[in-house]
Amino acid sequence: MNVVAYKVHKPIPELADFVESFWMLANPFDEEKEVVVVPDGRIDLCFSISATEPYHVMLAGLDSEPACSSIAPHSVMFAISFNLLAVEYLLDNSVSSLLNERLVLPDNFWGIAANDLTDFDAFCTKATLKMLKALKPDVDSRKRKLFEMVYSTMGAVTIQEISDTVHWSSRQINRYFSQQFGLPLKTYCTILRFRASFPQITHGKLFPEQNFADQAHFIREVKKYSGATPKELKQNKNDRFIQFSVLKQK
Structure with missing residues (x-):
């Protein structure tokens, strides 16, 4: 910036x-x-x-x-x-x-x-x-493991995989996320995948690398979370779009 x-x-x-x-x-x-x-x-x-x-x-x-x-x-x-x-x-x-x-x-x-x-x-x-x-x-070991899986994969993990690993039902997990954070786990994982894609887009990589279903799905999710297409994000005129987690130190 x-x-x-x-x-x-x-x-x-x-x-x-x-x-x-x-x-x-x-x-x-x-x-x-x-x-x-x-x-x-x-x-x-x-x-x-x-x-x-x-x-x-x-x-x-x-x-x-x-x-x-x-x-x-x-x-x-x-x-x-x-x-x-x-x-x-x-x-x-x-x-x-x-x-x-x-x-x-x-x-x-x-x-x-x-x-x-x-x-x-x-x-x-x-x-x-x-x-x-x-x-x-005394952090709940299920929750600690859940977030280890979510963050280590940047959201590229299914609720069922998490449920099977932490021995916590999908219904319980989604209730926990909705009550604590205001959205379901699946939505949160999609946000993390978008976050991981953001620096890739700014470096000119306009194709999905974060386990999106296809190019159309990727573009749709990028527009949902940024209000712009991947091409517009790449151009980023006047450094208008920012994501604090990937800003460069100055």
């Missing part, structure tokens, strides 16, 4: 099942950046401030559709992207009502304040300590 800075940190091993990454996004310029944010299968906790908006904290649920947004001028955002296992064992709250929605949290959430958005490394350290204290013990 030509107007923003981006930096990412990975979590410590103790949090790796729950936290995908910490990331920082900043726009130091006078103009806002109009973007279309496409789904990437993550839950995001964002702490941000800009020249036009006061400091605020926001929890973003899963996205199942593209969202038009803007990166405000002279803004900075520090964020934590969670794997889904964090919803139950770290955040301790369902996000089913936050599908394609955002929830504003108290400004003092986790004791992080506006002055913590000046040092990204220190922010990561402070947030890590908060999460280690909040983390619930």
